[in-house]
Amino acid sequence: MDVFEAIKGRRSIRSFKPDPVSDADLEKILEAGISAPSAGNCQPWEFVIVKDPKNKQKLVQAARGQSFLAEASVVIVICADINRTASRYGERGRNLYCIQDTAAVAQNIHLAAYALGYGTCWVGAFDENAVAAAIKAPPGVRPLIMIPIGKPGETPKPTPRVPWKERVHRETF
Numbered sequence: 001m002d003v004f005e006a007i008k009g010r011r012s013i014r015s016f017k018p019d020p021v022s023d024a025d026l027e028k029i030l031e032a033g034i035s036a037p038s039a040g041n042c043q044p045w046e047f048v049i050v051k052d053p054k055n056k057q058k059l060v061q062a063a064r065g066q067s068f069l070a071e072a073s074v075v076i077v078i079c080a081d082i083n084r085t086a087s088r089y090g091e092r093g094r095n096l097y098c099i100q101d102t103a104a105v106a107q108n109i110h111l112a113a114y115a116l117g118y119g120t121c122w123v124g125a126f127d128e129n130a131v132a133a134a135i136k137a138p139p140g141v142r143p144l145i146m147i148p149i150g151k152p153g154e155t156p157k158p159t160p161r162v163p164w165k166e167r168v169h170r171e172t173f
């Protein structure tokens, strides 16, 4: 699939069929994820693959009851090992680069999963401490994004965008 087709065609999916995500596809998706750029190539990301229904329920609870997380065959919890970037870049690494690095990974994961025929949703509304407890995150490792992946159970309409011409400024604001 052409990259522009993937970018334009991807939608947030919040209903999933029970079909599994094959290990081969999951590996491709993770490989695409870690191909993202990161500040100083520090690669602060850590991934927790959650498939067990009991563990997925813990994530649902931590995410204000967003039950579609448990419908998906797999949930990837993308974490940042903060010190990996902070040790090199200090506060900017801790508070900015780590977040940006994991966001880049997440977008690659969405696009790769879509290109392989899966649906995903970026889930950011969750109690970070509750997710950290559910996945037994070690100190200094922050869960930042959760991505459910599975065969889509819906075909949502495209969501609107403000035309780029209204948001682009030439040389200065």
Ligand SMILES: Cc1cc2nc3c(=O)[nH]c(=O)nc-3n(C[C@H](O)[C@H](O)[C@H](O)COP(=O)(O)O)c2cc1C
Pocket (backbone or CB within 6 Å): 010, 011, 012, 013, 014, 066, 121, 122, 123, 124, 125, 126, 159
């Ligand atoms: C940082 C961030 C956090 C988000 N958190 C959630 C979430 O917790 N639950 C959810 O259903 N969607 C969440 N979304 C998905 C957005 O609602 C969605 O991307 C947006 O409405 C545009 O729709 P589209 O993805 O289909 O283009 C999040 C997206 C981003 C980028």
